[in-house]
Amino acid sequence: MPVTHLKSSFVPPECDGEVLSVNDLQFAYPDGHVALKGISFTLCQGDKVALVGPNGAGKSTLMLHLNGILNGHGLIDVAGKRLTRDNLPAIRAMVGLVFQNPDDQLFSPTVFEDVAFGPLHMGLSESEVKARVDSALEAVRMSAYRDRLSHHLSVGEKKRIAIATVLSMNPSLLVLDEPSAGLDPRARRTLINLLRDLPITMLVSTHDMRLVEELFPRTIVMDEGQIVANGLTCDILEDEALLSAHGLEKP
Numbered sequence: 001m002p003v004t005h006l007k008s009s010f011v012p013p014e015c016d017g018e019v020l021s022v023n024d025l026q027f028a029y030p031d032g033h034v035a036l037k038g039i040s041f042t043l044c045q046g047d048k049v050a051l052v053g054p055n056g057a058g059k060s061t062l063m064l065h066l067n068g069i070l071n072g073h074g075l076i077d078v079a080g081k082r083l084t085r086d087n088l089p090a091i092r093a094m095v096g097l098v099f100q101n102p103d104d105q106l107f108s109p110t111v112f113e114d115v116a117f118g119p120l121h122m123g124l125s126e127s128e129v130k131a132r133v134d135s136a137l138e139a140v141r142m143s144a145y146r147d148r149l150s151h152h153l154s155v156g157e158k159k160r161i162a163i164a165t166v167l168s169m170n171p172s173l174l175v176l177d178e179p180s181a182g183l184d185p186r187a188r189r190t191l192i193n194l195l196r197d198l199p200i201t202m203l204v205s206t207h208d209m210r211l212v213e214e215l216f217p218r219t220i221v222m223d224e225g226q227i228v229a230n231g232l233t234c235d236i237l238e239d240e241a242l243l244s245a246h247g248l249e250k251p
Contacts, residue, residue: 027072054247096166102158156187
């Protein structure tokens, strides 16, 4: 299906500080498939932005570039710091990437050890590590679970702990892939309330259009490796022709 022209270019009325800048990002996989075709956008401090589009649009490929897991052509700046090989550890501490499957991030025996893993490898003191773990678990409302076995938790609980593992790094940007996938209604509502309350800039890839409508003031639509719309969620969700052209449904 052909990609439509860019619907709108989002320019915030005021920017309290640029957290993420992506400029002309291009990437092709070794088999020759071109996954990103000149992606450009910015996020400002406090932005909560949905990233939507059909499967194969390039959303996951884009997210894997934001902390250097994949390396294409183009420029990425996080809080004014250019993503390069030399400062990759610093960028990865600044960009908290939460995968769709929390089991990809939880591998320690206990919740405390999972959340402490990142700060420990930053060389922080024992007291600072403990403070960061306590703060992260409190942020996701899981303080009572610090000594629990991670693999015994429900999917919803694991997702909240996975978010805590990146919050403990004090990131500038939180990037989540399909956070509501696989959750029952109660766990989904808990997650929505959590994301709403977190005072951090976030980019969230999702197929859950009701989540988009409820939580994200701004939406970026991708298809065939390009941004085809970038604007106010309310405007994008009212454009049924745009949604239909790119495999999306109005919630």
